Amino acid sequence: MSAGALLFLQQAMATGMDCTKAVNTVENTICADKGLYELDAQMGVVYRGLMKSPTDKLSYLKRTQRLWLKARNGCADDISCLGQSYRERLQVLQAQWKEAVVYKPNEIDQEVLDDLQKNIRAASKTDPEFALERTLDALTIKNSQTSFSAEPDDDQYSEKTHFPKTAPKGVSQSEWSALQASNLDADTELGQTSFTLLDLDGDGHRDLIVQIYTGGTGLFTFIETYRRDGDRFIRRTAAHGQEPVAGSSLYSVNDRGANQSVSWISIRGKVYAAYRDSGYGVDQVYLLSPLQINRQVPTVKVRYRYQLHIPLTQQHEDSNTTYKLKPELQRALAQGLSKMDEEPPVSGQERQPICPVPSSVKDSEEYYSYGAGYYAIESVADFPVIIDTECFIARLNNWFGTYSEKRGLFAQLTLRKPGAGEEERSYEVNGRRRIIEISTSIGEVGGGAAE
Template sequence: MYIKGRYIVSACALLFLQQAMANAMDCSKAANAVENTICANNVLYELDAQMGTVYRGLMKASVEAQPELKRTQRLWLKARNGCVEDVACLDQHYREQLKVLQAQWKEVVAHQPSGVDKQVLDDLQNSIRAISKNDPEFALERALVSLSLKNTETTFSAEPDADQYSDKTHFPKTIPKGVSRNEWKALSATNFEADTALGPTSFTLRDLDSDGQRDLIVQTYNGGTSLYTSVGTYRRDGDKFTRRTPASDGESIGGVLYSTSDRGANQSVNWISIRGKVYAAYRDSGYGIDDVYLLSPLQVNREVPKLTVRYRYRLSIPRIQSDDDHKTTYKLKPDLHHALAQGLATVEEHTPDTAQERKPLCPIPESATDSEEYYGYGAGYYAIEPVADFPVIIGGECFIARMNNWFGTYSAKDGLYAQMTVRKPGEAEQERDYKVNGRRRITEISTSIGKPGGGAEE
């Protein structure tokens, strides 16, 4: 997560600082020791610029709150000026007030789910239930596809730098196919440098608010250990495109709408339309669960409609297995296949959420040098999801197994693709992997209103 945060914040911070400097103090008119100290210190100057951006944004967004906002800001300025030339004191005052103003900003600009949003949740839930009667495995996928946004879209990519060894890209210099001249003029008037600086970037024009003008979706591959991709949106605003809300802190507000990871998560997005409203249906999956957050694409999403689908699996061990190199196959012997299947049948009773008392999975012999090896399989790896640790009895001996999967990844051919890894306590060199398949069925569908999760941003 750290790498994801570092990449996304750097992109948003670059754009934010470009915007914020327009609201910075005019140092040519510095009138006292406090202002001279701020102008002489780069950090304080940037904090003052951020303060100006957030304050002006609040004044514009909440007319009724202007008198109280002005009053509290005057009191803060008086307290700030008491620091005189003390840089540490000034830094602390700015950071504390910025947090206060940013919290107010979120309250003002955040989208509040309405009655329509709740009706949309009911519609989606009813659609899934109806489809599941005939297709209990892919009811969610089919429901989302049936609601796909059908208006015209145009996608084009940022162009690579002339230097073949550079990772930097830049916005196209000529009008892409499918872009109108009016749209090209607005695109050319908008600064996308912060988006293209981080890596391969694509731009999609699509009407996201049903006003007859196409808005903009910007998708940037950030890379990193978890292969992150971030997506932001811009509203068509007259002769230019404007980020969904003016940035207030350089991070979540007005920046990334959502991000997806291609390693260490199972996340995807469907652009859908229900009851005349457009949503980015952000899906964050795991073993036995799909969480779908309905994000308003051009607003700040502090609380959103959420749909949760839960599954139960019928797990099986294929008799035909692949060798470690996956180039050849072999057939499990009947006794081994039976032992593995018996162990697999206990997965549900060994999943972590059963909250059962911690007990060793295999008997601990007096000769054991590390008793912890008998309680579980051991450390996992972030790119796969550990489902359960359980015992497997093979030839009268107790082995410890772990079932892993790829965060609920599911296909029509194999269903759930998972893996059982088996080892004998104290003998790691005897570790062996076996393929596991599973077919699912929906056991529960629920709805709620809450904070976005996964890589969905506020």
């Protein structure tokens, strides 16, 4: 159980039903059963928190709670009935609480969007490839933060880690005491963990960012935040009615099957986790309020156009050796790539094969697309390539818009001859990009950004 969840449960238990005043069958049954008592205590915390939240539906809340209590009392001493009644009501109240306290973008957020759009446009005049990166880097917080990692277990053969036993360099005595009181060893057991102290709300006290690498097929990393609250750090979601046993994250990063990153930026006096989720031809940056529940968030979208080319010198897939393409093959591949700029079919229009279907073919499906893709690679487009009058189906793949100053866009063009059963051929494709559109909006979070 996380530190925030543990505190939530402790608060709930401390304000639970006074069993010395139980007067009926239902109350006595609840007091006699630990699980029911904990549910009742959680109900009390969530209900009272919702009553204090900025909502205009208090009369409705009171009325529905009274109706629920009447229905609950119908369970009498049936533990199973009572448990189900509590869990269903808690689910409803927690959803209402989250809706009441979810962060709602304001005028400052809109001004921040306007600033970012203006800055990216200005930077694109001199650097149309990396204007977004330059803008975010200029706003990234580089000072006033301290980072440290969980330590390996004393047993050299153990893969477990634990929270440091002594104060890391740069951590004040007050911060160290608060860290020790927050039971953060629970997080280190989930995977390789690192911690960063940074003031996320401008109150003069540094808050906590916890980063946990869990691996898996997507090589996932999950990031959650904790607010400094007096003598401890409280998980971002603990005060929002989240169930104590439920995990959470502000965002996650998928290192295999996505192109995601984050910059901690400060603009107009506010700190954001600028969460970037990229694909071929587009970067979307979601400005997450780091200590809030996020749903509708300020978003910047940057679109690119690529000038693609087929390098004359190619590398053999099974070795580090290179070879040169024949000029006529290079021209054919380049001509095929140029078809990617053609208008896509209108919705509802009859689907057309990519290569002509011979009359002798019974199953023509393989003439309509390249085939199944692979989750770790982004399939951009399928198109025909004509080589010596023969039609091949080509697919452009890339790694979700991954881009570098040295190589630009690195992509791969694969070819197959439909109906021939031949092995596919692969060719390297490079490209340079330029920004063609910058837009802003307030919308739903996406990618690995969580509520």
